[in-house]
Amino acid sequence: MQTERISIDGKDCLLFTAGSPRFVLVQPTARHEAKNDGIYREAELIIANCDTDIALAAFDVGDWARALMPWADAAVSKDKEVGCHAADTLRYVQSALLPRLRSRFGDLPCVIGGYSLGGLFALWAAREADAFCAVAAASPSLWIRKWGEYASTHPMKSSTVFLSLGDREEHCRNQRMKLIGDCVRSEHSLLLAQPDISHTTLEWNPGGHFGAEAERTARAFCWCVNNVAN
Numbered sequence: 001m002q003t004e005r006i007s008i009d010g011k012d013c014l015l016f017t018a019g020s021p022r023f024v025l026v027q028p029t030a031r032h033e034a035k036n037d038g039i040y041r042e043a044e045l046i047i048a049n050c051d052t053d054i055a056l057a058a059f060d061v062g063d064w065a066r067a068l069m070p071w072a073d074a075a076v077s078k079d080k081e082v083g084c085h086a087a088d089t090l091r092y093v094q095s096a097l098l099p100r101l102r103s104r105f106g107d108l109p110c111v112i113g114g115y116s117l118g119g120l121f122a123l124w125a126a127r128e129a130d131a132f133c134a135v136a137a138a139s140p141s142l143w144i145r146k147w148g149e150y151a152s153t154h155p156m157k158s159s160t161v162f163l164s165l166g167d168r169e170e171h172c173r174n175q176r177m178k179l180i181g182d183c184v185r186s187e188h189s190l191l192l193a194q195p196d197i198s199h200t201t202l203e204w205n206p207g208g209h210f211g212a213e214a215e216r217t218a219r220a221f222c223w224c225v226n227n228v229a230n
Contacts, residue, residue: 009096012060016043019053030064038214045218050225068121073144109133127154134160136220142183160199162220168208199227
């Protein structure tokens with residue numbers, strides 16, 4: 001595995017590559033995912049378990065909620081900037097990150113993914129843009145207000161979607177977050193009912209929301225790549 005730290009249009013990006021990539025993977029990251037080398041462990045797992053060579057671009061979004069929340073929700077943050085910048089992040093992916101990756105690796109299919117708010121952003125982005133062949137959403141924060149209304153009126157544009165959740169996540173004390181099980185089941189049902197989606201699954205992992213983030217996200221990306229490639 002080759003690792004590079006590069007700057008793309010002012011954002012720090014870790015680029016992990018193996019062999020001759022046939023897919024590019026993009027993932028928004030924040031500082032907490034760099035702790036204990038989580039993103040490096042994730043990249044190693046992806047490369048070890050994908051059926052084909054990949055390039056993973058993990059770009060630093062700075063403020064997690066500001067960059068990834070598609071709209072405001074006080075249960076996530078009362079910061080007035082939250083809910084105002086997801087479109088900017090998607091624009092960065094489409095107009096800066098992907099062109100740079102494709103200038104280097106060619107016009108390869110792209111999988112977008114992430115964990116928690118990163119998974120939420122990936123599912124939103126793949127409904128807003130047709131730039132992604134697959135979505136790897138590990139423990140996505142679909143409990144935010146009005147997600148079900150949005151998802152039911154905005155068809156998924158990617159043909160392959162992975163969802164996962166910890167089997168203890170819906171048993172938390174927080175009254176909003178405990179809705180996550182039903183929210184993710186509803187999302188999966190919507191995807192199953194959409195005829196142009198060729199592959200989708202909902203995988204349950206042992207544990208709550210925190211723990212094994214790198215392993216769960218790697219599993220999500222590998223499932224997407226392997227199903228699209230085969």
